[in-house]
Amino acid sequence: MKVTINVNGEERTDEVESRLLLIHYLREVCELRAANIGCDSSSCGACTVLLDGRSVKSCTVLAAQADGHEVTTVESLATAGELHPMQAAFRAEHGLQCGFCTPGMVMASIGLLKDNPSPTEAEVRSALEGNYCRCTGYHNIVRAVLSVAQQS
Amino acid sequence: MTSPGSILGTRVLRTEDPLFLTRGAVYTDDVVDESLTGAVWVTFVRSHVAHARIVSIDCTAASQSPGFVAAFTGADLGLPDRAPMWPTVPLGMSRPILARDTVRFVGEAVVAVVTTELYQGEDAAELVEVEYEPLPAVVDPRVAAAGGVLLFPDAGTNIACTFEPPSRDEHLFDDCEVVVTREIVNQRIAPAPMETRAAAAVWGADGRLTSWIPNQGAQGAKADFATMLDVPPELIRVVTPDVGGAFGAKFGADAEHAAVAFVARALGRPARWTENRYDNLLAMTHGRAQVQTVTIGGSRQGRVSAYRLEILQDCGAYPAIGSLLPSLTRLMAPGTYDIAKVESAARSVVTTTTPVGAYRGAGRPEATAAIERAMDLFAAEIGMDPAEVRRLNLLAPFDNPHQNGQGALYDSGDYGAALELALEAADYRALRIEQLRRRDQHDIRQLGIGLACYVEITGAGLEAGAPHENAQVEVHADGTATILTGTSPHGQGHGTAWAMLASDELGIAIDKITVMHGDTDLIPEGGGTGGSRSLQQGGAAVRQASQELVELAMDRASEILEVDRADLELDRARASIMVRGAPEAVVSLADLAGKKRLFIRSVFSAAGPTFPFGAHVAVVEVDVETGKADLLRLIAVDDAGVILNPLLADGQRHGGIAQGVAQTLYEEMVYDDDGNPLTATFADYPFPSAAEMPMFELVTMETPTSYNSLGAKGIGEAGTIGATPAVQNAVIDAVAHLGVRHVDMPTTSRRIWRAISDAAADGAIS
Numbered sequence: 036m037k038v039t040i041n042v043n044g045e046e047r048t049d050e051v052e053s054r055l056l057l058i059h060y061l062r063e064v065c066e067l068r069a070a071n072i073g074c075d076s077s078s079c080g081a082c083t084v085l086l087d088g089r090s091v092k093s094c095t096v097l098a099a100q101a102d103g104h105e106v107t108t109v110e111s112l113a114t115a116g117e118l119h120p121m122q123a124a125f126r127a128e129h130g131l132q133c134g135f136c137t138p139g140m141v142m143a144s145i146g147l148l149k150d151n152p153s154p155t156e157a158e159v160r161s162a163l164e165g166n167y168c169r170c171t172g173y174h175n176i177v178r179a180v181l182s183v184a185q186q187s
Numbered sequence: 188m189t190s191p192g193s194i195l196g197t198r199v200l201r202t203e204d205p206l207f208l209t210r211g212a213v214y215t216d217d218v219v220d221e222s223l224t225g226a227v228w229v230t231f232v233r234s235h236v237a238h239a240r241i242v243s244i245d246c247t248a249a250s251q252s253p254g255f256v257a258a259f260t261g262a263d264l265g266l267p268d269r270a271p272m273w274p275t276v277p278l279g280m281s282r283p284i285l286a287r288d289t290v291r292f293v294g295e296a297v298v299a300v301v302t303t304e305l306y307q308g309e310d311a312a313e314l315v316e317v318e319y320e321p322l323p324a325v326v327d328p329r330v331a332a333a334g335g336v337l338l339f340p341d342a343g344t345n346i347a348c349t350f351e352p353p354s355r356d357e358h359l360f361d362d363c364e365v366v367v368t369r370e371i372v373n374q375r376i377a378p379a380p381m382e383t384r385a386a387a388a389v390w391g392a393d394g395r396l397t398s399w400i401p402n403q404g405a406q407g408a409k410a411d412f413a414t415m416l417d418v419p420p421e422l423i424r425v426v427t428p429d430v431g432g433a434f435g436a437k438f439g440a441d442a443e444h445a446a447v448a449f450v451a452r453a454l455g456r457p458a459r460w461t462e463n464r465y466d467n468l469l470a471m472t473h474g475r476a477q478v479q480t481v482t483i484g485g486s487r488q489g490r491v492s493a494y495r496l497e498i499l500q501d502c503g504a505y506p507a508i509g510s511l512l513p514s515l516t517r518l519m520a521p522g523t524y525d526i527a528k529v530e531s532a533a534r535s536v537v538t539t540t541t542p543v544g545a546y547r548g549a550g551r552p553e554a555t556a557a558i559e560r561a562m563d564l565f566a567a568e569i570g571m572d573p574a575e576v577r578r579l580n581l582l583a584p585f586d587n588p589h590q591n592g593q594g595a596l597y598d599s600g601d602y603g604a605a606l607e608l609a610l611e612a613a614d615y616r617a618l619r620i621e622q623l624r625r626r627d628q629h630d631i632r633q634l635g636i637g638l639a640c641y642v643e644i645t646g647a648g649l650e651a652g653a654p655h656e657n658a659q660v661e662v663h664a665d666g667t668a669t670i671l672t673g674t675s676p677h678g679q680g681h682g683t684a685w686a687m688l689a690s691d692e693l694g695i696a697i698d699k700i701t702v703m704h705g706d707t708d709l710i711p712e713g714g715g716t717g718g719s720r721s722l723q724q725g726g727a728a729v730r731q732a733s734q735e736l737v738e739l740a741m742d743r744a745s746e747i748l749e750v751d752r753a754d755l756e757l758d759r760a761r762a763s764i765m766v767r768g769a770p771e772a773v774v775s776l777a778d779l780a781g782k783k784r785l786f787i788r789s790v791f792s793a794a795g796p797t798f799p800f801g802a803h804v805a806v807v808e809v810d811v812e813t814g815k816a817d818l819l820r821l822i823a824v825d826d827a828g829v830i831l832n833p834l835l836a837d838g839q840r841h842g843g844i845a846q847g848v849a850q851t852l853y854e855e856m857v858y859d860d861d862g863n864p865l866t867a868t869f870a871d872y873p874f875p876s877a878a879e880m881p882m883f884e885l886v887t888m889e890t891p892t893s894y895n896s897l898g899a900k901g902i903g904e905a906g907t908i909g910a911t912p913a914v915q916n917a918v919i920d921a922v923a924h925l926g927v928r929h930v931d932m933p934t935t936s937r938r939i940w941r942a943i944s945d946a947a948a949d950g951a952i953s
Contacts, residue, residue, distance in 0.1 A: 134678070
């Protein structure tokens with residue numbers, strides 16, 4: 036089937052298998068390989084991207100469902116070599132180690148601040164419940180998100 | 188260690204991060220290489236029964252599936268079985284690359300199905316028909332040890348290996364007024380790095396294999412490939428791209444990695460494989476899996492004089508690193524304490540479950556868990572505060588190496604200072620008052636305070652080999668530098684840390700220094716990263732090579748400037764060699780490199796392993812009506828010698844602590860009696876999220892070691908070693924006044940609730 040999806044601001048049309056998952060569409064068709072696949076049960080959130088501005092787990096969305104919609108991945112955030120405030124905060128607070136959860140975690144964090152611009156620590160923790168990290172113990176991820184919330 | 192203005196010891200942000208945050212790291216599944224064009228996909232058909240004879244394998248239907256290319260069974264491979272890694276383990280316990288006649292755990296690979304595309308692989312694999320004739324499963328190592336059901340009838344036993352003291356002392360506890368004994372389960376858990384296992388393999392026209400795999404040590408993996416594929420090592424190149432976490436479970440090449448390389452050779456096409464999470468939870472090695480019996484004895488005044496630790500190690504179906512973990516547990520059995528008589532023994536047994544390997548700490552968390560639980564059991568028995576019992580029994584501070592009686596030579600330590608710092612940071616006295624208040628008021632939410640003192644061994648892991656490491660440092664004509672290291676970062680930030688070390692010696696800015704690792708053609712030797720060895724050996728090698736490079740530059744500058752070498756010095760600000768007192772007489776390292784390649788390869792040999800230590804305090808709340816335990820605070824005093832970059836060191840501590848908390852409160856790989864795994868997806872395996880963790884309170888101590896020029900010990904495993912028993916002790920402490928003396932990990936609501944109920948029933952009877 037044919038899908039037309041706005042990916043990171045550029046509209047593109049591709050012929051895809053109807054069962055193709057959005058994460059595989061992004062990784063294999065669009066060659067945007069920052070978002071990762073960490074589980075098969077939509078538990079871990081390594082594949083999180085924004086669909087029309089809201090964070091979704093792209094392993095649980097078909098490319099066909101994104102037809103006619105806007106998808107935003109971490110690759111589009113930095114402009115002219117300048118990190119997005121959330122990316123800069125993850126770096127400043129050491130919110131990433133191996134980096135596997137990071138593209139999804141950053142997008143989920145942007146999504147959470149969109150819904151709740153000044154969250155408490157508990158609200159940040161609860162909102163990131165669907166994004167797993169095995170390296171950081173979440174300590175510095177939570178600090179990064181809170182620091183962005185305080186800046187704005 | 189540091190000179191004024193030095194970058195060392197400061198909080199330097201990671202050079203790795205900008206790419207990781209914008210483009211994403213490049214993991215094995217992300218690798219794009221011309222040689223991999225047109226790669227086929229490998230999907231493994233895995234056993235869904237724990238123990239069975241394979242009667243037949245029929246790939247007819249699968250071969251009709253769209254995109255099917257080929258299918259390979261164990262018989263098709265014709266590869267030698269993989270011998271156990273320890274010579275005392277019976278050869279009959281060797282592991283085939285793909286199961287041939289018998290399957291021994293759910294998840295064991297039986298057939299490699301090859302298709303042109305990824306999705307086709309799952310379709311085709313589903314159509315492979317394997318007929319099994321079931322054999323009885325044996326899941327509990329205590330049952331397996333009895334040998335009623337044998338996994339390897341030819342071996343005649345389920346016991347893979349045993350570890351015995353030179354002699355047993357039947358009178359170990361004769362002088363003790365109080366003796367407490369208890370069986371403790373250190374449960375099986377899944378390392379679960381976020382990146383699962385993967386491989387990309389291609390054979391060149393020259394007959395050489397190049398295999399990309401996520402790993403902790405390309406050089407060790409290369410040797411594994413050579414053995415499994417029966418190919419000379421010089422025909423193998425292993426590349427480890429960015430690695431999405433490993434935690435001990437990505438050391439060396441696995442059977443599947445060899446199978447993918449075999450497929451690529453057999454078909455004459457590049458081949459790729461990336462396992463899904465279900466396969467990862469079933470087929471990547473698990474960790475821990477010990478049943479321990481602790482016996483502790485001493486005086487009513489609180490002095491411990493005898494301790495015995497007996498270990499039953501569950502190896503899973505094939506004896507891998509897991510079979511050797513008890514040797515590390517035994518080595519560290521007495522922990523931080525001065526105990527007159529210590530005895531330990533271990534047996535490693537096979538069961539029809541996933542093989543056990545290293546997991547963050549690998550044998551040492553098990554030692555600390557045992558002695559720290561034992562200390563609390565002893566304290567409870569004599570009615571003494573756990574902090575006081577520890578004070579009475581900790582080793583006195585020492586600068587000269589201390590022999591712990593079990594073969595470990597502790598380099599330096601001040602365990603009492605760590606404990607007092609932790610108690611002070613936690614405000615221990617105030618916590619005990621609050622605990623009493625809640626007990627008096629019969630509060631539903633009771634407070635528990637748990638302690639753990641630990642010492643661990645780093646830089647001597649079984650995985651890492653002898654304590655030495657190599658590094659090559661080269662300065663280029665454009666003023667940049669390249670470091671080649673035999674360590675293998677997978678999140679630790681060696682790119683930043685090694686650049687800091689070279690920058691400090693050479694005066695070249697860290698953003699002009701590239702650190703390369705994990706390519707056996709480029710770096711033929713290396714011990715990889717594991718056992719918290721990297722900074723103290725690999726980092727020390729980078730520093731040594733950098734210093735030697737400055738010496739070499741001085742030699743050359745002396746000729747060029749026609750000045751006596753003794754009159755030259757390094758001008759860090761300009762990354763140059765200049766004449767002392769005459770800054771205009773100067774030649775830069777870059778210019779020297781322009782005239783002739785300027786590089787040094789150096790091997791650093793450590794005096795021995797190092798022994799970081801610390802004390803953790805956990806504060807939990809337990810709802811006595813539901814049994815639910817919540818971690819409120821975790822205070823960690825960790826002393827890993829001199830800290831190079833607090834940003835990186837704290838990150839290691841946070842991550843380790845969270846994994847420790849996860850083992851205590853949540854995680855366990857559970858099997859039913861038939862060997863069926865019940866926690867084989869992230870929907871079932873309770874991997875904790877941010878919502879389950881508090882902020883961690885870190886207190887740093889820095890007692891230098893003399894074993895390397897950095898004064899550094901390992902920090903990677905402190906968290907899983909210290910936090911795990913601290914939290915467990917806290918949970919039990921919260922309900923101790925209700926008569927509970929022990930709850931095994933994971934201390935789930937059900938277990939805590941049951942322990943409270945059982946204690947109440949016991950109390951009612953007596």
